[in-house]
Structures are given as structure tokens and as C-alpha cells.
Amino acid sequence: MAESRQSVAETIAGILARRPVLRPVLHAFQPLLEAQATLPQQLVPLLDKAGMHLPAWQAERGQHSASVLAGESLAGLHTALHHAATVLLPLLQAHQGIQAHVPAATAFFLSQDNKTVAAAEALLAGDENTLNTLAGKAKLPPAVLLFMLEAILAPVLRALVSSAAEQPWNKENAWHEGYCPVCGAFPSIAWLDKAVFDEKNAFLAGGGGKKHLHCGQCGAEWFFRRSACPACAEEGSGIIELLREAKKAQGERLDWCTKCKSYCPVIDLRERAGFPNLDTMALGMMHLDLVAAEKKLHPLKAAFWNQF
Amino acid sequence: MACTRRGFLKMLGAGALCLSLSQFGFDLKEAKAYARSLKIEGAKEVSTICPFCAVCCQVIAHVRDGKLVSTEGDPDFPVNEGSLCAKGAALFTMYTNEHRLTRPLYRAPYSDTWVEKDWEWTLNQIARRVKEARDKDFILQNEQGQTVNRLESIFSMGTSHASNEECAVMHQALRGLGVVHLDHQARV
Numbered sequence: 001m002a003e004s005r006q007s008v009a010e011t012i013a014g015i016l017a018r019r020p021v022l023r024p025v026l027h028a029f030q031p032l033l034e035a036q037a038t039l040p041q042q043l044v045p046l047l048d049k050a051g052m053h054l055p056a057w058q059a060e061r062g063q064h065s066a067s068v069l070a071g072e073s074l075a076g077l078h079t080a081l082h083h084a085a086t087v088l089l090p091l092l093q094a095h096q097g098i099q100a101h102v103p104a105a106t107a108f109f110l111s112q113d114n115k116t117v118a119a120a121e122a123l124l125a126g127d128e129n130t131l132n133t134l135a136g137k138a139k140l141p142p143a144v145l146l147f148m149l150e151a152i153l154a155p156v157l158r159a160l161v162s163s164a165a166e167q168p169w170n171k172e173n174a175w176h177e178g179y180c181p182v183c184g185a186f187p188s189i190a191w192l193d194k195a196v197f198d199e200k201n202a203f204l205a206g207g208g209g210k211k212h213l214h215c216g217q218c219g220a221e222w223f224f225r226r227s228a229c230p231a232c233a234e235e236g237s238g239i240i241e242l243l244r245e246a247k248k249a250q251g252e253r254l255d256w257c258t259k260c261k262s263y264c265p266v267i268d269l270r271e272r273a274g275f276p277n278l279d280t281m282a283l284g285m286m287h288l289d290l291v292a293a294e295k296k297l298h299p300l301k302a303a304f305w306n307q308f
Numbered sequence: 309m310a311c312t313r314r315g316f317l318k319m320l321g322a323g324a325l326c327l328s329l330s331q332f333g334f335d336l337k338e339a340k341a342y343a344r345s346l347k348i349e350g351a352k353e354v355s356t357i358c359p360f361c362a363v364c365c366q367v368i369a370h371v372r373d374g375k376l377v378s379t380e381g382d383p384d385f386p387v388n389e390g391s392l393c394a395k396g397a398a399l400f401t402m403y404t405n406e407h408r409l410t411r412p413l414y415r416a417p418y419s420d421t422w423v424e425k426d427w428e429w430t431l432n433q434i435a436r437r438v439k440e441a442r443d444k445d446f447i448l449q450n451e452q453g454q455t456v457n458r459l460e461s462i463f464s465m466g467t468s469h470a471s472n473e474e475c476a477v478m479h480q481a482l483r484g485l486g487v488v489h490l491d492h493q494a495r496v
Contacts, residue, residue, distance in 0.1 A: 021342040025334055096333035131325070146325045192383075195390070205397035207390045209368075210383035225384050226368065227355055237355040242370075246347040258352075290336075290343035307328035308336070 004275070008033045011277040015284035018250070022284060025305070032091045032151065033280050039087060039155035040162055040219075043080045047159055052076035054160050054182070057168035065177050067124075067184035068169075069157075074120050080156045081116045085109035088152050101144050108138040108145070109152060119145065120153050124183055147304065150217060157183055157218035169222050178230020178300075180215040181222050186301040187230060188216025189282040190255065191275075192268040208270050214278045216301060229257035230264060231300050242266070243291060254288050256297050263292050264300040351377055358396040360468045363387060365396055376403050402469075438462065442485055459486035466492040 006014070012026050047053070055068055089109060093102045109116050115134065122130035123146070135142040161182055168174060169181035179186050195208035213224045228235035234257060243263075244253035251271030256263035265285045269275060276284075282303070289299065289306040299306040329336060351370040358365040366385030370378045379400045383390035392399070402408070412430040413422040425433075445461040464482050466475060482490060 019342070021338050025329060025339075028332070028334075097327060097331040128325075143325050143327050143331075147327045198391075201391065204388075204391040204393060206381045206392050208383065209380055209390045226353065226382070227384070238352050238371075241350055241352045243348055243350045246349040287339065287343045287346065290340055291346065291348055294343075302326040304327045304329055304332065307326050308330075 005278075006274055006276050008037050008277050008280050010274075011280040011284065014274070014276065015281070018248075019284070019287060022286065025286070026280075026284060028095070029283060031094075032088070033277075033283070035087055035091055036151065036155050036158075036279070037277065039084055040159040042087075043083060043156055043159035044163055046080045046083055047077070047156075047163065050076045050079055052080070052160065054164040057174070059174060062169060062174045062181065067180060068182045069124055070184055071125070074117050074124070075114065077120065077156050077160075078114055078117050080159065081120065081152060082110065084152045084155050085116065088155075089148075092148055092151055098144065098148070101140055104139045105144070105148055108134075108140065109148065116149070116152065119149050123149060123153065126184070154217050154219070161218050161220050167221070169220070175222055178213065178224060178228070178233060180213075180218060180220050182220040183215060183218040185215050185217040187213035187264060188301045188303060189214050189278050189285075190224070190264050190266045191278065192251075192266060192270060194269045209268075211266070213264070216279055216282060216303070229260060229262065231262035232257060232260035234259040243288065243295075245288075252285055252288065254292055254297075256292065261297050262300050263297045265289070355382060358392065358399060359402075360393075360395045360399075362468075365392055367392070367396070367399060376400065438485065446486060457486050458488055460488060462487050463489040464491070466490065468493055 008030060012030055015026060016023055055072055057068065061068075061070075089106060092098055093105070098105070108119075115138070119131060119134050121127075122134065131146065132142050135145040138145065175181040190211055190213045192209045192211055195206055198204065198207070209226070211224050211226050212221045213230060214221050224230060225235060227237065227239060229239055239258055240255050241258055242253045242255050249271065251268035253266050253268065254263045255266050265282055265288060267276065267278070267281055283305050286305045290308065292299070293306075293308045349372065351372045354369045354371050356367050356369050358367050365388035366382035368380050368382050369376055370380075381388050381390040381392040381396070388396075412425045412427060414425045414430070414433070415422050441461050442459055445459055447456055447458045447460065450456050450458075462482075462485065464478070464487055466478065470478065479490070
């Protein structure tokens with residue numbers, strides 16, 4: 001029984017009611033977040049037309065920790081990537097730090113020679129050298145290329161994931177890894193689910209609290225063990241510690257690994273009303289990223305809001 | 309493949325290829341001051357097992373500075389999937405309830421007052437009374453003349469707070485005395 005999720009605007013309003021200090025950042029990125037949230041619906045027909053669907057889940061690959069898109073050609077995403085770039089480039093270029101790279105970025109992402117596809121394939125394959133080479137040829141700083149590439153690729157991959165009828169990676173322990181079963185990225189945020197009242201066992205209390213990792217890149221969500229670290233895979237009692245605001249957390253916390261010192265923001269839905277937009281929430285919890293940085297912890301998934 | 313993937317992801321996680329808000333022109337002075345003003349608390353998540361019955365539901369205990377601060381059912385444990393019965397859900401109070409006894413209390417026959425006693429006195433009393441009861445009431449044979457070596461005047465009420473090993477030792481001791489009436493608190 002899936003609970004409907006709040007829009008980007010609703011989530012931002014909720015965050016600002018508690019943390020008005022984040023207004024400049026949230027308002028600056030609201031148009032981009034909203035466009036990314038609505039684009040996948042527009043992109044699904046383009047993917048259908050190109051005959052591009054999420055490859056079928058293969059249990060054996062899953063058992064060998066291979067993500068669905070690992071080693072797959074993304075050539076069929078070209079049209080969708082082009083459309084996403086057309087919509088998102090004006091929003092991306094509005095930001096200081098990107099403006100100086102507008103001509104180079106436009107030439108790169110709107111070219112017809114599949115450069116974006118090559119960069120997307122390099123990103124999913126973990127091919128840093130190719131990314132640097134492409135950035136060099138495009139006369140773009142690698143960090144700028146990566147930021148824009150992730151922003152443009154995300155709605156396309158989400159369209160691909162949304163077209164899949166089910167989430168086979170969540171069935172019968174099909175996937176055990178802390179990185180995404182679809183695109184292989186580390187999660188940007190996690191959430192703990194609410195308790196479900198079971199009439200047959202009405203005397204039981206609690207329930208819920210199962211951890212779902214959310215991929216900020218392709219939008220896939222998958223179960224993960226509470227006692228394990230998604231980054232280093234260390235598992236056991238006392239491995240994971242949490243950090244939260246005393247008495248005012250409203251379910252917002254960071255889970256960090258005592259072994260590798262990586263952390264992931266977590267929303268505990270048992271402690272709050274509504275289901276926020278998770279990508280917006282990841283940005284809206286940057287006050288905890290600042291706390292983590294003070295403690296020399298490092299984020300599981302680097303993003304512009306958690307680098308200081 | 310997993311190693312390569314993790315290595316790459318960690319590189320990204322380290323921010324080697326990542327822009328920051330200051331590169332977007334944001335001044336984070338206020339946000340940093342806000343973050344520093346927050347009262348932050350932490351807790352370690354430790355797995356344990358509910359002690360109340362043989363179902364052995366798994367529990368996540370939140371521990372801060374060596375002290376238990378809360379408990380919840382473990383959602384990843386297949387038996388309880390995060391749920392707990394009323395007793396398990398109240399597990400936290402077993403450690404924190406002010407009414408929990410921490411020292412032996414003794415109420416003498418016909419008295420209406422509890423008196424705090426030390427453990428040595430208490431254990432000696434228990435040993436002496438068990439021996440007296442056994443010497444007085446031990447049944448060697450039943451009415452048919454069959455050897456039974458039975459003691460019916462002592463009843464043992466076990467506790468689900470005891471581990472398997474502790475239960476085994478208690479069981480052996482009570483059977484050694486001839487005690488036949490044993491039950492367990494989780495059943496009542």
C-alpha cells in the first residue's frame with residue numbers, strides 16, 4: 001500500500017517551516033528539482049518510441065552484484081537525453097559557476113554525435129578516465145560535466161525505471177548491495193517505512209522501520225539491512241550509529257558507519273506525517289551534512305550540498 | 309567488478325569530481341552557524357534478542373555512551389519483522405523502570421514490612437529453607453511402593469530473562485533436588 005508522496009514544493013515548504021536558513025539554497029534549486037520530478041513522465045513515450053526498456057532482471061547477475069544497466073549500451077537513450085538536456089540546460093545555466101561554461105555545455109549535451117550517451121555509459125561503468133577525457137575535449141571542468149550529466153541523466157533513468165512494472169530486486173533477497181540494483185550509484189538518502197497494522201496480529205506493537213535506500217540518480221529504491229553499511233558492506237551489531245537533532249529530529253537523521261566513516265541521510269517515516277519528496281529532502285537535510293562534515297564523516301553519495 | 313564499482317563510487321563519494329554550494333556562489337555562513345547551534349545526539353544501533361519468550365524476537369537497542377536509550381523491533385529479522393508483543397515493546401522499561409528491584413527485599417512471616425537484605429544473607433536463607441523443605445517433604449516412594457525421589461512442596465517459577473545456559477543449570481539443580489513442579493513466567 002504505497003503512500004502518495006509530497007511534491008517538491010510541499011516538501012520545500014515543510015523544510016522551510018523548520019529551517020528558514022536554507023531558503024536561498026532551496027529556492028535556487030527548486031526549478032531544477034521540479035523539472036527533474038516531472039520530466040520522467042514526458043520521457044517515457046520517447047523511450048517507448050526508441051524501443052528502450054529496462055533490461056529484464058536476471059537473478060544470477062543480481063546474485064553476482066551486477067546492476068541491471070552494468071555493461072548495457074545506452075545508445076537508445078539518445079533522444080531522451082537530448083530532450084532532457086533541452087529542458088534542463090536553461091535551468092542549470094542559471095546557476096553561478098555554470099554560466100561560464102554555457103557554450104561548451106550546450107555544444108556537448110545538444111550535439112548529435114552521442115557524446116552524452118558516451119558520458120552516461122562512462123558514469124555508469126565507473127570509467128573515470130573516459131569522463132575526464134570527454135570533459136577535456138569539451139573544454140569543461142570534469143566536476144561541471146559530472147554535475148550536469150547527473151542532472152540530465154537522472155530523469156531519463158527514472159523514466160526507464162518507472163516503465164518497469166515491478167521491482168524484482170526487492171523480491172526474495174534478490175539484491176544485497178548498498179549500491180543501486182539498476183544504475184549502480186550509491187543512494188543519496190534512505191527512509192524507514194511506517195508500521196503496517198495487521199488485523200490478524202492486532203496484539204503486536206510497532207513494526208515498520210525497514211530501511212529502503214533511494215537512488216538519487218535513477219530513482220530506484222531497494223531494501224537494505226539496518227545493521228550493515230552500504231559503503232563498505234561491514235555488517236553487525238554496533239556498526240551503524242545515528243546522529244540527529246535532540247528532541248526535534250522529526251525522523252531526520254544520519255546513519256553513519258563506525259568502520260568506514262561514511263554516512264547516509266535517513267528519514268524515519270514513523271516519526272513524521274507525510275512522505276516527502278526524497279531528492280528535495282536530501283538537499284533539505286544539509287544542516288546534518290554540515291554536522292557530519294564537522295565530525296569528519298563523508299557522504300555516501302557526493303552532491304553539491306554535502307561538499308564543504 | 310564489485311571492487312571496481314565500490315572504488316569508483318567511493319571516489320565520487322569523496323567529492324573528487326563534485327561541485328559545492330560555494331562554487332555556486334552561496335555564502336554558507338548562516339547555515340553553518342545554524343548547524344553549530346543544533347543540539348545533536350547520537351546512538352549506536354545494537355542487535356539483541358527479546359528475553360521474554362522462546363520466540364526470540366530480535367530487537368535493535370539504541371545505546372548512547374554505554375546506556376540504553378530506546379528499543380525497537382528489528383525489521384530485518386524474519387520472525388518478528390519489526391513487531392513486538394506488549395511485553396517486548398515495553399522492554400526498555402525493564403531496564404529503566406523505577407519500580408525494578410535492584411536489591412533483595414525480605415518480608416518476615418506475619419510482617420507487613422519489606423526489609424532490604426544483602427545477597428549473602430539472602431542466598432544463605434534460600435539454601436537453608438530449600439534444604440529444610442527437602443529434608444522434611446522428600447518423597448522416596450509413591451503409594452504403590454515405586455521409587456519416585458520427588459519433592460512436591462517446592463515450586464519453581466522460571467524467568468524468560470534467563471539464557472538457555474542459565475535455564476539448563478537451574479533445571480539440573482531443581483531436578484537434582486527432586487522438584488517436579490516447574491513452570492515459566494512467559495506462560496502466565
